[in-house]
Amino acid sequence: xxxxxxxxxxxxxxxxxxxxxxxxxxxxxxxxxxxxxxxxxxxxxxxxxxxxxxxxxxxxxxxxxxxxxxxxxxxxxxxxxxxxxxxxxxxxxxxxxxxxxxxxxxxxxxxxxxxxxxxxxxxxxxxxxxxxxxxxxxxxxxxxxxxxxxxxxxxxxxxxxxxxxxxxxxxxxxxxxxxxxxxxxxxxxxxxxxxxxxxxxxxxxxxxxxxxxxxxxxxxxxxxxxxxxxxxxxxxxxxxxxxxxxxxxxxxxxxxxxxxxxxxxxxxxxxxxxxxxxxxxxxxxxxxxxxxxxxxxxxxxxxxxxxxxxxxxxxxxxxxxxxxxxxxxxxxxxxxxxxxxxxxxxxxxxxxxxxxxxxxxxxxxxxxxxxxxxxxxxxxxxxxxxxxxxxxxxxxxxxxxxxxxxxxxxxxxxxxxxxxxxxxxxxxxxxxxxxxxxxxxxxxxxxxxxxxxxxxxxxxxxxxxxxxxxxxxxxxxxxxxxxxxxxxxxxxxxxxxxxxxxxxxxxxxxxxxxxxxxxxxxxxxxxxxxxxxxxxxxxxxxxxxxxxxxxxxxxxxxxxxxxxxxxxxxxxxxxxx
Amino acid sequence: xxxxxxxxxxxxxxxxxxxxxxxxxxxxxxxxxxxxxxxxxxxxxxxxxxxxxxxxxxxxxxxxxxxxxxxxxxxxxxxxxxxxxxxxxxxxxxxxxxxxxxxxxxxxxxx
Numbered sequence: 001x002x003x004x005x006x007x008x009x010x011x012x013x014x015x016x017x018x019x020x021x022x023x024x025x026x027x028x029x030x031x032x033x034x035x036x037x038x039x040x041x042x043x044x045x046x047x048x049x050x051x052x053x054x055x056x057x058x059x060x061x062x063x064x065x066x067x068x069x070x071x072x073x074x075x076x077x078x079x080x081x082x083x084x085x086x087x088x089x090x091x092x093x094x095x096x097x098x099x100x101x102x103x104x105x106x107x108x109x110x111x112x113x114x115x116x117x118x119x120x121x122x123x124x125x126x127x128x129x130x131x132x133x134x135x136x137x138x139x140x141x142x143x144x145x146x147x148x149x150x151x152x153x154x155x156x157x158x159x160x161x162x163x164x165x166x167x168x169x170x171x172x173x174x175x176x177x178x179x180x181x182x183x184x185x186x187x188x189x190x191x192x193x194x195x196x197x198x199x200x201x202x203x204x205x206x207x208x209x210x211x212x213x214x215x216x217x218x219x220x221x222x223x224x225x226x227x228x229x230x231x232x233x234x235x236x237x238x239x240x241x242x243x244x245x246x247x248x249x250x251x252x253x254x255x256x257x258x259x260x261x262x263x264x265x266x267x268x269x270x271x272x273x274x275x276x277x278x279x280x281x282x283x284x285x286x287x288x289x290x291x292x293x294x295x296x297x298x299x300x301x302x303x304x305x306x307x308x309x310x311x312x313x314x315x316x317x318x319x320x321x322x323x324x325x326x327x328x329x330x331x332x333x334x335x336x337x338x339x340x341x342x343x344x345x346x347x348x349x350x351x352x353x354x355x356x357x358x359x360x361x362x363x364x365x366x367x368x369x370x371x372x373x374x375x376x377x378x379x380x381x382x383x384x385x386x387x388x389x390x391x392x393x394x395x396x397x398x399x400x401x402x403x404x405x406x407x408x409x410x411x412x413x414x415x416x417x418x419x420x421x422x423x424x425x426x427x428x429x430x431x432x433x434x435x436x437x438x439x440x441x442x443x444x445x446x447x448x449x450x451x452x453x454x455x456x457x458x459x460x461x462x463x464x465x466x467x468x469x470x471x472x473x474x475x476x477x478x479x480x481x482x483x484x485x486x487x488x489x490x491x492x493x494x495x496x497x498x499x500x501x502x503x504x505x506x507x508x509x510x511x512x513x514x515x516x517x518x519x520x521x522x523x524x525x526x527x528x529x530x531x532x533x534x535x536x537x538x539x540x541x542x543x544x545x546x547x548x549x550x551x552x553x554x555x556x557x558x559x560x561x562x563x564x565x566x567x568x569x570x571x572x573x574x575x576x577x
Numbered sequence: 578x579x580x581x582x583x584x585x586x587x588x589x590x591x592x593x594x595x596x597x598x599x600x601x602x603x604x605x606x607x608x609x610x611x612x613x614x615x616x617x618x619x620x621x622x623x624x625x626x627x628x629x630x631x632x633x634x635x636x637x638x639x640x641x642x643x644x645x646x647x648x649x650x651x652x653x654x655x656x657x658x659x660x661x662x663x664x665x666x667x668x669x670x671x672x673x674x675x676x677x678x679x680x681x682x683x684x685x686x687x688x
Contacts, residue, residue: 341620344649345578347672352581355675359588381672 069167074160077101077118089169091141102165107139130154130163138167146171193268193289196275199282201225213291215261226287231259246274246285255292267296318398318541325396325539336387343384351377386532396539400563401438403468403493404429409440410447411466418455418464429468434493435563438540446533446544450497450556453529457501457554465498470562481559482543491562500553504546512546582616585675586682600624604632607639614685615644619668630666643685645669 063070069086073079079097087093090105103111133151140146149168154161187194193210197203203221211217214229221228230239234256245252251273259265268289275284354373358366404427411418411425418425454464471477473490486492504512508519513534530546537544542560549555579596586592597606600621607615615633617626626646633639646668669681 340649344671348647349578349581351672351674352578352585352678356581356585356588359675377672 069165069169071097071102071105071165071167073102073163073165075118075122075163077103077115080162086167089140089167090138096141104141105138107137107145110136135170147174190288193291195226195287195289197225197285197287199285201227201285204284210289213260213266213289214258220261229258229260231257231265233257233265242272246272247282249274249276249282255296266291266293268292321539322396322398332387336384340384340388343380347377347380396439396442398437398439398540400435401440401443402432403434403436403495403560404432406438406440406443407447407466407468407495409444410451413444413448414451414455417452421455421458421460423455423458423461424463426463426465427468428465431470434468434470436493436540436542436560437563438560442536443540446536446558447495447497449529449533454497454499454501454554454556458499459501462500465496467494467496467498469494469496473559477559480545480547480557485541485543486559486561492559493562495558495560497556497558498549498553500551503548503552503554509546509548578618582673582678585678589679592682592686600629603629604636604639607633607642608636611639612642614682615642616669616682617644617646619646619648643688645681645685647671647673 064084066083067085069083069089071079071082071086079100079102082094082097087097090097103114106114130152133149135147135149137145138148138150147170149170151166153164153166155164156162188207190207190209193213194205194207195203195210196205202223202225206218206221216228238254238256242252242254251271253269253271255267255269257265257267269292270287270289272285272287274282275286277283351374354370354377358370407427407429411427451464458464471492471494473481473486473488473492475488477492477494478486478488481492504519513530518529534544537558540560542558545557547555547557579598583594583596586594595606595610595612597603600623603615603624617629619626630644630646633642633644644666646666648668649671667681667685669677
């Protein structure tokens with residue numbers, strides 16, 4: 001180049017000799033300019049080129065760091081360029097892609113449609129895809145189809161119309177969407193009523209089962225909390241415990257009795273837990289409820305049946321015992337008759353003998369001895385009498401009996417004894433309908449026995465009080481009762497026969513119920529009374545306790561279970577609240 | 578016992594008492610002796626006093642004889658409450674006292 005220039009310069013000089021002066025100067029100017037240009041050219045162009053290249057590289061870098069795929073196609077669909085993300089997304093290199101039709105990334109039938117659109121565009125210039133974002137399926141080079149989101153823009157470059165497609169692989173998102181849809185459908189259709197609230201307990205979401213169960217509509221629940229279905233039968237401490245548990249992030253499980261919109265009560269088993277955000281803060285509460293009204297009803301029915309079964313068991317036992325008793329009685333009856341004869345005959349001989357001897361030998365002066373012998377004969381006779389009485393009774397048979405009637409009967413039978421001693425009788429019973437399962441003929445014997453004992457202890461004057469009450473056994477009551485028969489809280493009828501006599505000594509108290517133990521003078525009483533009475537009480541499945549009163553005198557306390565009719569009434573009363 | 582009854586009654590000096598311990602011989606003895614009063618133990622080995630009473634009443638010769646039962650199975654109270662009668666006949670409850678015995682015998686014989 002420079003060589004040529006130099007030669008041209010020389011040639012020009014040679015020409016100068018035949019040219020006018022101004023032409024020679026112009027020629028110089030031209031060559032000088034050309035020279036300058038040739039020298040300067042690289043100095044201008046190279047920096048420009050470098051600058052341009054730098055810009056190109058920068059642009060490329062940006063394109064390649066973008067995570068979305070960018071593909072530039074012409075109006076025939078031929079790929080002009082694509083970024084690295086596109087290469088990765090579709091599994092091709094730039095070299096492989098450039099020059100190919102973009103349709104290779106589009107599965108049918110969309111491939112044909114795309115070609116069709118491009119064709120229309122080329123013909124009419126019409127297009128309606130630019131500026132839109134569409135969801136469609138794309139295809140990797142290996143044939144795998146995946147969902148994408150695509151937006152198109154256009155630009156002019158080098159005189160040609162170029163479309164730029166920005167593509168995002170939405171497979172992850174689609175999967176998440178599908179899962180979400182599945183879950184929300186599951187909750188929506190769940191047979192368990194489900195409720196989601198905010199941290200204040202206000203409803204955010206309720207499923208249709210909840211609406212069905214409670215009878216409310218969605219509109220009616222807006223802004224409300226689950227308090228709307230709470231019934232007053234749920235104790236306050238349960239609610240407090242619930243809030244405490246879920247506010248601390250733990251799960252609460254429990255049964256609650258709630259109320260529908262129509263006022264109806266129903267039982268639910270609830271599982272309430274909290275939903276936390278990524279920071280671990282509670283953002284929602286979710287309650288899943290199961291209707292257990294039927295189950296509770298079945299449980300109650302089962303319990304009732306069990307109670308009934310227990311009752312039946314008890315009654316069967318009693319019936320068996322009555323039968324055994326009757327059997328025993330029959331044996332005793334036969335025994336008693338035999339004993340009566342075997343003992344009374346010798347007694348007769350002794351009596352007649354004594355009478356005869358006392359006359360024969362003027363033994364009347366031995367008054368004490370004769371009296372003692374005669375007294376002994378009487379006592380022996382009384383023992384036989386009690387035995388005969390006992391054996392002659394009908395078999396033990398209980399039926400619902402009004403307690404006051406038995407007591408009145410006993411008072412009638414002992415009227416004479418009590419009145420002749422000028423003893424005042426006070427009866428105290430607040431409920432004349434109280435009933436127990438009793439054999440009234442036998443039970444009256446017990447009361448008669450106790451009344452006579454009380455009267456004899458008093459002697460003259462004084463008073464006897466008969467107090468009848470329906471009580472629920474307390475620990476204190478059990479001390480004067482029998483723990484093997486009664487339990488705390490059991491409804492029981494107590495009859496207390498109190499006298500203001502001298503009371504019993506500790507020594508006697510221990511032997512009270514022993515057969516043949518008596519504090520009465522010779523000839524009065526066999527000492528069988530209390531033993532027999534106690535037996536009768538035991539047969540009635542009751543308890544008897546005789547103790548001194550703190551104010552003096554004796555208290556004979558009897559306790560019997562209430563007859564079922566009574567307790568059924570009780571249940572009805574408390575249940576109606 | 579029959580011995581003592583005899584002793585007690587004869588002690589009064591007013592009665593003559595014959596005892597018979599075998600039930601089946603009672604009717605024979607009654608026929609032979611023609612007593613004014615017969616004291617009958619209700620339960621005897623082999624025979625009931627009521628049977629003897631029935632036989633006595635059935636016999637025209639003997640039906641006029643009075644009798645009193647002696648029983649172990651009835652108590653004194655019961656005896657008192659039913660004025661000492663069972664089925665129209667008088668009875669004495671064992672163990673019998675001499676006084677009651679003499680009283681009843683006297684009453685029956687002087688009626």
